[in-house]
Amino acid sequence: MSFQYVTIYYGPCDSFYTITHKPQKLRGLRDKLQKLGYRVDLVPVTYVNFCMLEICGHEVFRCNIQNLQFNMPYELDSVCQRAVKEVQSATTSLHRARNYLWFWNLIEDQIFCRGPHGPKDYFPKKSIEIAPFATCIECVNCCGILAQKKQ
Numbered sequence: 001m002s003f004q005y006v007t008i009y010y011g012p013c014d015s016f017y018t019i020t021h022k023p024q025k026l027r028g029l030r031d032k033l034q035k036l037g038y039r040v041d042l043v044p045v046t047y048v049n050f051c052m053l054e055i056c057g058h059e060v061f062r063c064n065i066q067n068l069q070f071n072m073p074y075e076l077d078s079v080c081q082r083a084v085k086e087v088q089s090a091t092t093s094l095h096r097a098r099n100y101l102w103f104w105n106l107i108e109d110q111i112f113c114r115g116p117h118g119p120k121d122y123f124p125k126k127s128i129e130i131a132p133f134a135t136c137i138e139c140v141n142c143c144g145i146l147a148q149k150k151q
Contacts, residue, residue: 011050
């Protein structure tokens with residue numbers, strides 16, 4: 001799924017003693033996102049006074065649909081401006097996360113590891129076994145170093 005695809009779930013608006021879906025409240029938001037290059041889908045849901053923006057299955061912004069201005073352009077609606085800022089910041093965050101995961105996936109697939117055309121690996125492949133150090137008692141019996149220091 002693309003990061004340039006925004007799904008707006010909106011519920012019926014409770015105003016003037018009627019409860020109906022009013023996609024006109026989302027006009028400024030939809031127009032601004034489309035001008036920025038996003039693909040916008042409006043999906044009506046049954047929750048009253050509900051509006052949620054979703055990108056790639058992640059909730060980006062949620063508000064009461066009554067807080068949006070009816071049929072107003074983007075510049076005059078402060079809630080719409082906040083929603084667009086959140087969509088843009090979520091898009092950059094998702095791009096950053098995708099690039100990070102892509103890079104680590106390359107490392108896991110050993111694309112950056114040494115191959116036949118890469119530099120030689122001069123480190124030993126098996127671990128080197130080092131004999132444990134001799135204890136003090138063995139040194140006294142063997143070479144008498146500790147006996148010489150005490151005298």
